[in-house]
Amino acid sequence: MTQRRILIVAHAYREDTVRAAVRVVNAVRAEGAVPVLAPDDRAELSAIVAELADVPALGIDVALTEIDIAIVLGGDGTILRAAELVRGGTAPVLGVNMGHVGFLAEIERDDMDEAVHRAIIGDYAVEERLALAVIVKDDDDRVVYETWALNEAAIEKDQRERMIEVIIEVDRRPLTAYGADGVVVATPTGSTAYNFSAGGPVIWPTVQAIAVVPLSAHTLFSKPLVVGPDHAVAVELKDDSAGTGVLWCDGRRSHPLPPGARVVVRRSPKPVLLARLHPAAFTDRLVRKFKLPTEGWRGPSEHTPTETLTLPSLEAHE
Ligand SMILES: NC(=O)c1ccc[n+]([C@@H]2O[C@H](COP(=O)([O-])OP(=O)(O)OC[C@H]3O[C@@H](n4cnc5c(N)ncnc54)[C@H](O)[C@@H]3O)[C@@H](O)[C@H]2O)c1
Numbered sequence: 001m002t003q004r005r006i007l008i009v010a011h012a013y014r015e016d017t018v019r020a021a022v023r024v025v026n027a028v029r030a031e032g033a034v035p036v037l038a039p040d041d042r043a044e045l046s047a048i049v050a051e052l053a054d055v056p057a058l059g060i061d062v063a064l065t066e067i068d069i070a071i072v073l074g075g076d077g078t079i080l081r082a083a084e085l086v087r088g089g090t091a092p093v094l095g096v097n098m099g100h101v102g103f104l105a106e107i108e109r110d111d112m113d114e115a116v117h118r119a120i121i122g123d124y125a126v127e128e129r130l131a132l133a134v135i136v137k138d139d140d141d142r143v144v145y146e147t148w149a150l151n152e153a154a155i156e157k158d159q160r161e162r163m164i165e166v167i168i169e170v171d172r173r174p175l176t177a178y179g180a181d182g183v184v185v186a187t188p189t190g191s192t193a194y195n196f197s198a199g200g201p202v203i204w205p206t207v208q209a210i211a212v213v214p215l216s217a218h219t220l221f222s223k224p225l226v227v228g229p230d231h232a233v234a235v236e237l238k239d240d241s242a243g244t245g246v247l248w249c250d251g252r253r254s255h256p257l258p259p260g261a262r263v264v265v266r267r268s269p270k271p272v273l274l275a276r277l278h279p280a281a282f283t284d285r286l287v288r289k290f291k292l293p294t295e296g297w298r299g300p301s302e303h304t305p306t307e308t309l310t311l312p313s314l315e316a317h318e
């Protein structure tokens, strides 16, 4: 059997995640697999823990296509960073929550050793999450920037004192126009992030959809929209928009949007892959992460992993 290659992505500025990175590197080696670090991470981490300096580097010693799985030690920001690192390959991401929220993480830090073992031996399921393909066109309809998003494409004003004037379009048909702080075009995964703060709906990960949510729109029609996964949503900055804008994808990849710029968002042909160790109900994740009140609930005590079902069970309607 070929040796498995495990990318380890750790938050480099926290003591606990750096310590966890050393532990995971040692566990991977002890089980006969190859630990790998992104070159920048290796430089940052080995400045703190010298023994990490000899870990093979991604793209130098080991190609991205050779990576079997990425183990992530951090919060959602670190998981989004890991998703970017493995985007050109086929490795799923396994998040160990060492952040504050860790909504995208599969497990909490206390279960790390068992999770690492299962990652090394390949004992996990892979869940596909809808991702967005995002392009920016200039006012001559030329593509000037291309990227992708797991959470959202946020079209935002970039001057505090000026709104942006936008036109929303679906499948090349104009829908409405308004002045706003911005527009969030979110995936089901991102529905619990910026979309959620902006008043958008929480979308279960089993739903394939794209949400379009205005940020402080100065209009009576400012409802969040949800379109199917095969619709193309475009947000245009009007030619006479007083304010200039900026595109931010997952808070990581950005591009300026002058008046006349057009951002086109579609479902990416390439989903993001998340490694799953347990079939868990998305409902439970929402309750746990957002600390929702459920005291007094009198429903059935047996656990039904609804996240993996496509139809609601009969009990759900009781
Ligand atoms: N007002 C807001 O809520 C707001 C504003 C800007 C960006 N964001 C979000 O921050 C994300 C980037 O995350 P970061 O950690 O690098 O930045 P960050 O450190 O500023 O954290 C933003 C918060 O969003 C949470 N988060 C991120 N993805 C999530 C998800 N899918 N579900 C639930 N919560 C999630 C993080 O845990 C964190 O609490 C962006 O993709 C965007 O969704 C939110």
Ligand SMILES: Nc1ncnc2c1ncn2[C@@H]1O[C@H](COP(=O)(O)OP(=O)(O)OP(=O)(O)O)[C@@H](O)[C@H]1O
Binding pocket: 010, 011, 012, 013, 041, 044, 074, 075, 076, 077, 078, 079, 081, 098, 099, 100, 101, 102, 103
């Ligand atoms: N090695 C690194 N180099 C540069 N930035 C990093 C590195 N590790 C983490 N970050 C950044 O630090 C920020 C915070 O990280 P992260 O979100 O993982 O932690 P958190 O804020 O504690 O957790 P949560 O997002 O769950 O609240 C993110 O924007 C992340 O991308």
